Structure formats: structure tokens, C-alpha cells
Amino acid sequence: MKVKDFDYYLPEELIAQHPLENRDEARLMVLNKNTGELEHKIFKDIVEYLQHGDCLVLNDTRVLPARLIGEKEDTHGKMEFLLLKRIDKDTWETLVKPGKRAKIGTRFSFGNGELKAEVIGLGEEGSRIVKFEYVGIFEQVLDKLGQMPLPPYIKEKLEDKEQYQTVYSKEQGSAAAPTAGLHFTEELLEKIKNKGVKLAFLTLHVGLGTFRPVKAEEIEEHTMHSEFYKITEDTARIINDTKEAGKRVIAVGTTSCRTLETIGDDKSRVREQSGWTNIFIYPGYKFKIVDALITNFHLPQSTLVMLVSALSDREKVIKSYNVAVEEKYRFFSFGDAMFIK
Template sequence: MNVEEFDFDLPEELIAQTPLPDRTASRLLVLDRKTGETKDRNFLSIIDELHEGDCLVLNDTRVLPARLYGLKKETGASIEVLLLKQLENDQWETLVKPAKRIKEGSVIEFGDGRLTATCIGEEEHGGRILQMSYKGIFHEILDELGEMPLPPYIKETLPDQERYQTVFAKNRGSAAAPTAGLHFTKDLLQAIEEKGVHVVYITLHVGLGTFRPVNVENIEEHEMHAEFYQMSEETAEILRTARKKGGKIVAVGTTSARTLETIVKEHGTFQEASGWTSIFIYPGYEVRGFDGLLTNFHLPKSTLVMLVSAFATKDYILHAYRHAVEEKYRFFSFGDAMFIR
């Protein structure tokens, strides 16, 4: 299957640069994956798409303020560091700019030396393994010195850093937000639960592989970056029971979808599990872990467009995207949402 099959025209002005003041004020495009029919709604109407006994599955990962600006100790040169993944013993896999300035042994200082990083390994495409040194609690220092790593297509600054976190964000570890979850407020989640819908949480720490372009013509040759996931036995039991009773499993975001699919694929059912997943879902894949998907609108030719196309067929998705462009829906992280039922 060729990557060009997942391309579509997207005017740049439809890329949302800032979030709406009210999280629930977004629009919602409802797509019937069996007929291809679309309906234009507002996001609050998501509650009408959920029924008693259904399960709404949310990703409770919390985005790290993972972008750091420091100085190279030896020369005073300005260095930008993006934390990608924590390894052992305060070592981090990172992206460094400009990477050519940082070799093994180079030291970077942040916050007048409150945090220092020594390069202990070089990887391709600007990747560096950094050994962190500090006094105190690392995440408290990171909260003070770091900035939210907004996606590269967002050019505006974000005054309120919490606006790039979901209201239920809990477990630190992501380099990007699970953006479909940004539309929910605590009041909306409470109203959904009062309707008899089970609201449950899983964790998948989103890596920058989310934004990694597909650089091969044949999509089957694309390799996904691994991301850490976790599901509790409590969540697994609720999901198993709901399935037995005929309730629908609704994944909020492609991160929740990939976690559910990883666990069902590996274990045959929902169960307590954790580990690393590099699952790649594209047309031809049989979805078994969820029955409905709430998601934002994704980049052309991205693995995320391929995932939703596996669930609702490529033709229906591209038709829905063309409709969204015509109706001037807002795209990507701070944009509007689509519910595929």
C-alpha cells in the first residue's frame, strides 16, 4: 500500500495554532464507519453517542515540560534539548540542536547549573544520550526549567502550559499530549458517568514517533518507535465485563486505541499488562480492541491517518476529511474532533 494513498489537500490556515478558551467548544464530525455517512455536531454531543454500559477509555499520561534551553559549558553556545525517553540511572534519550556542537564528553548547563547534562552517547538525526546531574527532585527542577514541547506545526506560544494537558493527566512521561482527550472537562466526564458509561484509564507515554513522517513508499516497510503502555487489572475487568454485557468500548485517541489493540493482540482479551509497543495499524488490520474511536484530525500521509483508515476504511476517512476541509474544521492538536462509530 503506497503512502501517497493517504494524502489529502489541507490549507495551512486550518491548522489550529491555539486552543479554544472552552475545551468543549470544539466541533465534532460524526462518521458512521459502516455507511460513510457524516454529521456535523458540537463536541458536547459526544454524550449522545455514548450509552449505558459502554466504556470510555482515556489515556492519563502527563506531558513532561521536556524542552530545555541551556549553554554548552566549554563555549557558552546556546543548546536546545528535547527529552524523549528516560533510561536508567538519570540517563535520557534526547534530541539536541545544534547536534554538531555536542559530542561525547560535552557538558550542557541549565538554569545556572541547577541541572547539568553530560553527553555519553551519540545517535543519528541529532539524538544524544545525556547523563543528568542535579540536587533535589528531578521533576521539580524540570517543572521550573522546562517548556512544553508543542508539535512542530504549532508556531504560537502557549501562555497556559496546562492547556496542553488533559484534565485527567496523571502519569508523567509523554513528549506529546494525547490530544483527543483535550476536549473533555471534569463536568463533562461526570455527566458521562452519570449516564451509566464507565470511564476508565490506561497509560501510553506518547513519543515523538507520533510526529515522525513515513519516509518509505510502501507503508508496510515503516517502523514505529516503541512507547510504554500500562493497563491495570481494575480497568481490564471493567472492559471485559462491558464486552460480555454488550457494551461498546470507545477509545479516546489513537494512543488509547493502540494500547487496547496491543493488549488484545498479545493476550486475546483485556488484562493487566505493561510493556513497550510499536504496533502499526493500517488498512488490512482487523481491529478487535475497540468499537468506537474519538480522535482529532491528523496529518496527511501520517501513521495516524492510516490507523483511522484501518477502522473506517480509507475511502470513508478521506471523504470525511475532504468534508472537514470544506466546512473549515480546525485540524491537529488544538483542533476539532471526529467520532467514528
């Protein structure tokens, strides 16, 4: 299957540069995965499409302010660090720009010396292994000095860090937000619960690999990046009870979807566990757990468009994306939403 089969034309002006003031007033396209029928709604209308006994599965990861601007200690040259993955307490795999200045043994300073770092090794695809030095609690130092690592297609500065967090974010560790969840408010979640819909939370820490383009021509040649996930016993029980009752498990976001399909067994059951997943879902995949999906509109030729196409089919999804362009929906992280039912 060709990667170019998942292309569509997107005018740059439709890439959302800022979040809406009211999260749940984004537009919502509803796609019937079997018939291809489309409806145009507002996100808060999602309640109409949820049924008593359904289960919404949400990713409670919290984005780290993982972008640090500092300087080289000897030359005072400006440097940018992007934290990718924690290796142990104070050691991280990090992208450093400009990388040629970040040789092993080089030291850096951030925030007038409140945080210091030394390159101690080389990682994959040009990344650096960095050990940090500080006084106090690393997360608090990072919260003070760090910036949100917004996707490369967002050019405007974010005024409030919380705008790039879901209202239910809890487990720190993501390099990017699970953006489908950004549309929910606490009031909307309360309405959903009052309708008899169960909420279940899992964690998948989103890596920056989610923004990397697919370079292979054939889908099957692409290798996915690995991301850490965790699911509790309570969440597993809620999901298993929902499946046994014949009700729908609805993933909020592709991150929740990938986690559920990683842990689901051949009997459509899940269990408490944690680990790393590099699952790649594309057309032809048979879903074990996920019945429906709430998601945003994704980049052309991306693995996320392929995942969405696996739940419906490629023709219906590309057609719906073309309609979204015609109707001037807002795209990507701060954009509008889609419900595939």
C-alpha cells in the first residue's frame, strides 16, 4: 500500500495556530465508518452520539514544558534543548540545536545557572544523552524555565501553558499533547457521565516521533517510534465490563486507540500493565477493543491518517478530509474534531 494514497490537499491557512477560547465550541465532523455519511456539528454535541453504557477512554498524560533555551558555558552561544525521553532520574535523551556544538563533555547553563547540563553520550537519529544538575525538584525547575514544545506547524506563541493540556492531564511525561482531548471541558465531561457513559483513563506519553514524516514509499516499510504506556486495574475492569455488556469502547485520540489495541488480546479483553508500544495501525488491521474514535484532523500522508482509515476505510476518510477542507474546518493540534462512529 502506497503512502501517497493517504495524501490530500490542505491550504496552509486552515492549520489552526491557536486554541479556541471555549474548548468545546470547536466544530465536529461525524463520520459513519460503515456508510460514509457525514454530519456537521459543534464538539459539545458529542453528548448526543454517546449512549448509556458506552465507555470513553482518555489519555491522562501531561505535557512537559520540555523546550529549554540556554547557552554553552564556555562560549555563551545560544542553544535549544528538547527533552525526548527520561532515561533515569536526571538523565534524558535530548534533541540539541545546533547539534554540532553539543559534543560529549560539553556543558550548558539555563536560567542564570539554575539548571545545568552535560552531554554524556550520543542517542538515536542525532539526539544527545544529557545529565542535568540542579537544586530542588527537577519538574519544578523545568516548569519554571521550560516552554511548551509546540508542533513545528504552529508558529504563534502560546500565552497560557494550560491551553496545551487536557483538563484531566495528570501523569507528566509527554513531548506533545493528546490533542483530541483538548476539546473536553470539566462541564462537558460531567454531562457525559450524567448520561451514563463511563470514563476510563490510561496513560501514553506522546513522543515527538508523532510529528515525523513517513519517508518510505510503501506503508509496510515504515517503522513506528516507541512510546511508554500504562493502564491500571480499574481502567481494565471498566473496559472489560463494557465489552462484555456489548457496549462501545470509544477511544479519545489516536494515543488511547494505539494503547488499547496494544494491550487487547484475541478475546477483546485487556489487563493492568505497562510497557512500550510501537504498534502501527493501517488499513487491513482488525480492531480488538476500539469501536469508535474521537480525533482531530491529521497531517497528509501521516501514520495517523492511516490509523483513522483503518477504522473506516481510506476512500471514506480521504473524502471526509476533502469535505473538511471545502467547509474550512481548522486542522491539526488546535483544530476541529472528528467522531468516527
